[in-house]
Amino acid sequence: xxxGPVLFLGLFASMAISWVTFVLGPLAQMGxxxxxxxxxxxxxxxxxxxxxxxxxxxxxxxxCGCAYCHTQQVRPAELGPDLARGWGIRRSVAHDYIFDGTVxxxxxxLGPDLAxxxxxxxxxxxxxxxxxxxxVNNLDSAHSMMPSYRYLFDVRKIGRxxxxxxxxxxxEYAPPDGYEIVPRTAARALAxxxxxxxxxxxxxxxxxxxxxxxxxxxxxxxxxxxxGSNATNGTNATNGTNGTNATNATNGTNAPLLPGGTNxxxxxxxxxxxxxxxxx
Amino acid sequence: xxxxxxxxxxxxxxxxxxxxxxxxxxWLLLASILALLDSVKLHNAGFLxxxxxxxxxxVHAAGDTALLYGFCVPAALGVGLWxxxxxxxxxxxxxxxxxxxxxxxxxxxxxxxxxxLRGGGTGYEVFEMPGTVAPLLLVxxxxxxxxxxxxxxxxxxxxxxxxxxxxIGALFWFAWIFSTAGLLLLASPVRGVLQxxxxxxxxxxxxxxxxxxxxxxxxxxxxxKLSGRPLHSSYQAALAFWMLALAGSWGGIPGGAPLPxxxxxxxxxGTVLTVVPIAAVAMNLYLxxxxxxxxxxxxxxxxxxxxxxxxxxxxxxxxxxxALPSVGxxxxxxxxxxxxxxxxxxxxxxxxxxxxIYYIVPRLAGAKCGAPDGLWKRSLARLHFGLMLAGVxxxxxxxxxxxxxxxxxxxxxxxxFTAVMRGTMxxxxxxxxxxxxxxxxxxxxxxxxxxxxxxxxxxxxxxxPAGPGMGKEGA
Numbered sequence: 078x079x080x081g082p083v084l085f086l087g088l089f090a091s092m093a094i095s096w097v098t099f100v101l102g103p104l105a106q107m108g109x110x111x112x113x114x115x116x117x118x119x120x121x122x123x124x125x126x127x128x129x130x131x132x133x134x135x136x137x138x139x140x141c142g143c144a145y146c147h148t149q150q151v152r153p154a155e156l157g158p159d160l161a162r163g164w165g166i167r168r169s170v171a172h173d174y175i176f177d178g179t180v181x182x183x184x185x186x187l188g189p190d191l192a193x194x195x196x197x198x199x200x201x202x203x204x205x206x207x208x209x210x211x212x213v214n215n216l217d218s219a220h221s222m223m224p225s226y227r228y229l230f231d232v233r234k235i236g237r238x239x240x241x242x243x244x245x246x247x248x249e250y251a252p253p254d255g256y257e258i259v260p261r262t263a264a265r266a267l268a269x270x271x272x273x274x275x276x277x278x279x280x281x282x283x284x285x286x287x288x289x290x291x292x293x294x295x296x297x298x299x300x301x302x303x304x305g306s307n308a309t310n311g312t313n314a315t316n317g318t319n320g321t322n323a324t325n326a327t328n329g330t331n332a333p334l335l336p337g338g339t340n341x342x343x344x345x346x347x348x349x350x351x352x353x354x355x356x357x
Numbered sequence: 358x359x360x361x362x363x364x365x366x367x368x369x370x371x372x373x374x375x376x377x378x379x380x381x382x383x384w385l386l387l388a389s390i391l392a393l394l395d396s397v398k399l400h401n402a403g404f405l406x407x408x409x410x411x412x413x414x415x416v417h418a419a420g421d422t423a424l425l426y427g428f429c430v431p432a433a434l435g436v437g438l439w440x441x442x443x444x445x446x447x448x449x450x451x452x453x454x455x456x457x458x459x460x461x462x463x464x465x466x467x468x469x470x471x472x473x474l475r476g477g478g479t480g481y482e483v484f485e486m487p488g489t490v491a492p493l494l495l496v497x498x499x500x501x502x503x504x505x506x507x508x509x510x511x512x513x514x515x516x517x518x519x520x521x522x523x524x525i526g527a528l529f530w531f532a533w534i535f536s537t538a539g540l541l542l543l544a545s546p547v548r549g550v551l552q553x554x555x556x557x558x559x560x561x562x563x564x565x566x567x568x569x570x571x572x573x574x575x576x577x578x579x580x581x582k583l584s585g586r587p588l589h590s591s592y593q594a595a596l597a598f599w600m601l602a603l604a605g606s607w608g609g610i611p612g613g614a615p616l617p618x619x620x621x622x623x624x625x626x627g628t629v630l631t632v633v634p635i636a637a638v639a640m641n642l643y644l645x646x647x648x649x650x651x652x653x654x655x656x657x658x659x660x661x662x663x664x665x666x667x668x669x670x671x672x673x674x675x676x677x678x679x680a681l682p683s684v685g686x687x688x689x690x691x692x693x694x695x696x697x698x699x700x701x702x703x704x705x706x707x708x709x710x711x712x713x714i715y716y717i718v719p720r721l722a723g724a725k726c727g728a729p730d731g732l733w734k735r736s737l738a739r740l741h742f743g744l745m746l747a748g749v750x751x752x753x754x755x756x757x758x759x760x761x762x763x764x765x766x767x768x769x770x771x772x773x774f775t776a777v778m779r780g781t782m783x784x785x786x787x788x789x790x791x792x793x794x795x796x797x798x799x800x801x802x803x804x805x806x807x808x809x810x811x812x813x814x815x816x817x818x819x820x821x822p823a824g825p826g827m828g829k830e831g832a
Contacts, residue, residue, distance in 0.1 A: 079516045081509065081525075088526050088602060092533050095606035098623060099558040100537060106617065107551055140476030142414015148690055152613025156686050159613075161770040169615035175549040179480040182553045182614070186690040187399075189774050210402075217775045224398065224406040224413055 113172040116279040123278050126176045127270070134270025137263045139179055141226070148183035149192045149274065165193045165276055167283040173276045188223055195275040201244075203268040204260050209250045229264035232256055364720065367442050370449030371721040373456040373501070377435035378714055380463040382806060384427025385707065386799045387470075391420030392792035399785045410474050418485045419473045424702055425483055425563070426494070427466045430531065431459065432710040433571030434501050437524040439717050440574055441505055444521050445512025451504045458500030465493040481542055481556040483563060488543040495535060502528045519594035523574035526602060527567050534562045550615055561609025564698070565631065565676075568706045569601055572665060573638065575713040579662045581645050583655035583716075589644035597634040597641070604630035612685040628680035635673040642666060657738040661712030664746055668704030672697055675757075687768065692781060693760030696753050703795060704749040711745070711802070718806070722813045732812060737805040744798030752791025759784025 112122035127135065138144070151165035159165065169192055174180045194203070205213055208230055210223040230244070232252045242265070243257040252258055260268070279285045397404050398413045405411040442449050449455065469490040472478070478485035486494060505528050509521065538559040541547050547555065581588045588594065607627020610620055646653075653659060675697045679688050688694060719732040759781040766777045 081517075084517070084522055084525060085529070087599065088529050091599070091602035091606060092530065094603065095558075095562070096533075096537065098607065099620070100541070100555060103551055103554055103616070103620060104547060108548060110549060139478065139480035140415075141409070141412055142418050142478070144480060145414045145417045145482075150613065150615055152689075156613040156682070157689070158768055158770050162774070163770075168613070171550045171615055171617070173550075173615060174553075177549060179546075180550055180552040181480050182550070184482055184611075184690065185692075185695060187778065217773045220775050220779055222399065222402055222775075222778055224402045226406075226412070228407060228409050228412075 107171055110172060110175045112175070113280045116281060116284060123280070124173060124176055127273055130266050130269040131273040132178065132270075133262075134266035134268065134273075135178055135181075137229075137267040138270055139181060141267075143191075144181035144183040145185065146183075146187035146223070147189065147191045148186050149190065150182045151190060151192050151276065159190060162189075163197075164190045165196075167276070167279055167285070169276055170280060170283045172280055172282070188221075191271060191274055193275050193277070194271045195273050196277065198272055200265070200268040200272040203271045204244055204264060205246070207260075207264055207267065208244055208246060208258060212247050212250045226264070229261055229267065231259045231261060233259060363443075363446070366446065366448050367439070367720060369452055370438055370442055370455070373449070373452055373459045373504075374435045374439055374717065375721055376456060376459040376463075377431040377438075377501075378718060379806070380459065380466075381428045381432040381435070381710075382714075382799065382803055384423050384431075384463075384466060386796065386803060388420050388423035388427060389792050389796040389799055391416050391423060393789070393796055395420055396785070396789040396792055400782055400789070409476060415474050415476065415478070418478050418482075419470050421483055422473060422485050423466070423470055424707075426469065426486065429568060429571075429702065429706050429710070430498075431462055432714065433527060433568065433706075434459075434498075434505070436575050436710060436713040436717065437527060437571060438501070438505050438508065439713075439721075440520050440524050440578060441508045441512070444518050444578070445509060447508060447511050447513060449504065450507035450511060454500050455504040458497045458504070461493060461497035461500065465490050465497060469494070479543065481538075481552070481559075483560045484538050484542060484556055488539075491535075491539045491543055495532075495539060498532065498535070502532055518578070519588070519591055519598065520574040520578040522595075522598050523570045523577065526598065527570035527574065530562065530567045530570060530602075534559050534567065553614070554610070554616060554620070557609040557611075557614075562606050564701055565605040565608065566601060568701070569605060569669070570598075572669065572706050572709040573597070573601075575709055576638075576642070576662055576666050576669075579655075579658055579712060579716060580642050580666070583659040583662075584646045584649065584653050586645055586647075586649075589641050593637045593641040597637040600630065600637070601634040604628075605634065608680065611689045612680075612682050613689065625680055625682070629677055631673060632677055635670055635677075638666075639670050656715070656735075657733065657742055658712045658716035660742050661708045661715060661745075663712075664742075665705050665707075665709030665712060668700055668708065668749065672701040672705055675700070687764035688760060691760040691763040691767070692756045692784065693764060696756035696760055699756065699791070700749065700753045703745075703791070704753065708745060708749070711741070718809065722810055723816075732809045734805050734808060737801050737808075741798045741801040741805070744794045744801065748791045748794030748798065751794070752788045755784045755787035755791075759788070 112124060115123050126132075150169045151159045151167070153168040154160045160168070173192070174182075198206075202213070206218075206223070207226040209225050209227075210221040211219050233256065235255055235257050239257055240259050242259055244260060246258060279289075394405060394411065395413065395416045398406070398416070405416075406413075409415070438449060438455065441447075465486075469486040472487045472490060473485050477487045479487060505524070509525060512521075538555060541555050542552055546552060577588065577594060604627045608624045608631075609628075610616065610624035612621060612625075614621060650663065678684050679694060679697060715733065715738060723732055762784070763777055763781045766772050766780050767774075
């Protein structure tokens with residue numbers, strides 16, 4: 078190997094093989110993924126583009142480096158206990174990310190996975206965690222190692238009437254009397270983004286566990302017209318906890334993502350189980 | 358070739374190479390300080406939490422960027438250019454162009470770090486340099502890389518030494534992966550999870566292939582040279598080189614990634630195949646030096662280089678182990694992988710570069726005034742080595758153990774996530790010593806470097822007849 082051109086060509090070939098395998102091939106396969114058909118044949122395509130405030134919030138998530146502690150990828154059951162911890166109802170797949178501006182899957186878990194944060198928390202809960210992670214009414218979070226992000230909030234004197242956006246906090250974390258904590262736009266955007274994260278509908282590459290019955294999906298799995306009543310069911314179920322002012326608009330748009338609730342083992346109950354202590 | 362002629366040839370590259378080394382060591386100091394802040398934040402959540410600029414995610418991104426782009430890449434370029442001159446028995450081609458490249462690179466790193474701390478990072482791990490800075494980085498790199506390739510082309514005829522392959526490989530590799538990542542992540546971003554795929558591919562290639570090549574080049578040169586024994590086998594070196602280029606460039610994708618499973622499988626196969634280059638290099642250099650190593654006194658250069666080699670083998674073996682599905686299930690996303698990357702970058706890449714820097718700098722700085730070896734303060738060099746070795750080893754073991762415990766505890770869903778993380782606290786507290794010791798070690802090195810340059814300048818002035826007022830002192 079004493080010949081410069083041979084060395085160069087060999088290197089070029091090695092590089093080309095790697096490039097074709099890891100860049101060109103996947104680009105050809107997935108470069109133009111379209112919204113998926115869902116198993117439950119919901120009336121809306123999945124996923125949706127995030128609404129404006131949540132898209133802004135993705136920028137805050139990136140700028141604060143949230144992805145250095147939180148992943149957004151749920152592993153399949155055989156590769157880790159992510160599902161058993163209630164971090165999702167199915168594994169994450171490529172389809173879940175096609176409308177993300179910057180995809181931030183994360184590489185390390187210093188905090189819980191957030192791929193389905195929107196199924197566990199509403200925007201107010203996210204804001205409360207940003208103000209003081211140890212404040213959340215959950216025994217476990219008293220020991221959270223997450224820093225607080227108080228620079229995303231204003232503490233200001235209450236005017237004639239309290240602000241509609243003011244954050245309710247426990248007395249030990251409250252500001253002095255006559256002051257209130259008001260999230261800045263960045264905080265509300267971040268909360269809308271996190272509360273909008275959900276990988277809820279079953280897809281053909283991430284099917285429901287065996288035995289799940291769908292009243293609104295034909296057994297053959299083709300995309301027959303959806304059953305309207307069940308779709309409505311799903312909407313109600315998903316929106317149930319999102320009653321806070323900051324994100325009603327946000328959550329409304331990508332609501333009907335869960336399969337209808339007529340099957341016995343409704344996956345949502347696993348997510349919302351109040352006894353599961355796995356919140357951040 | 359006489360020593361004087363060789364010194365004179367090598368001195369042609371003094372300005373750009375010293376500029377690269379000086380900038381690199383200053384960035385390393387900053388990287389260690391940022392890593393220290395970062396590490397304290399892990400067990401003291403309120404530490405520096407009130408300002409957006411010092412938030413954990415930004416400090417972490419800036420620290421990684423300062424280490425990789427501030428220290429590793431320019432130090433690798435400096436060492437590579439010097440090796441091409443030395444092994445090709447030629448002058449550095451285009452020293453002015455290379456100096457411009459070195460200055461441009463450092464300016465780009467400064468701008469990029471500032472942008473990251475202000476919240477302008479891209480969001481891709483180890484590719485955080487914003488789109489406004491990345492082109493300047495690439496152009497500066499190309500200026501330096503072209504000088505390297507031109508130097509290689511004007512080499513004296515004769516067989517190539519393995520270190521030359523490794524340097525040339527590294528020069529091309531970074532240009533390819535950096536421009537691919539820049540194009541597909543920043544200039545015209547690809548859709549969805551392909552971004553993560555390209556970011557993983559980039560990070561894996563940057564570590565395993567680029568830094569691997571860049572670090573193995575001085576290892577293959579200095580270990581035989583400073584131990585006074587010929588390299589055992591250049592066939593084994595060629596095997597390691599090609600296997601690293603082929604298999605090392607496949608990998609970096611975690612087992613449960615939301616990607617088609619064929620990609621995960623290909624990544625696994627590539628990573629497992631890197632045992633071949635690891636075994637080939639370890640065996641080759643062991644058979645070169647053998648058990649004579651403890652008796653040798655090669656000074657700081659040999660000590661740092663050997664430590665770097667050992668850490669490369671350990672980090673590589675751990676990478677293979679962590680890629681196996683049975684292990685990865687436990688260790689993915691835990692401190693285990695962080696320990697591996699830290700060992701690779703601080704243990705292998707940084708220590709190998711320092712080994713080369715300890716050898717190269719006196720030959721460049723002292724070349725113009727004929728200064729001999731021994732310009733370094735040996736006590737400071739020893740201190741630097743001790744601090745760095747202790748820091749890297751301690752931090753590695755602490756994070757590795759914390760990672761294994763974290764992974765095992767995480768498997769049982771009955772352990773709440775916070776409880777799992779609480780179990781890693783002792784390891785995290787211990788691992789804070791690593792950036793602390795590295796900061797002190799880098800300070801010792803910078804002091805040594807400054808004293809050396811000062812000594813060289815004083816000597817030059819004494820020896821130059823034109824120096825006003827200095828002639829008497831020298832007489």
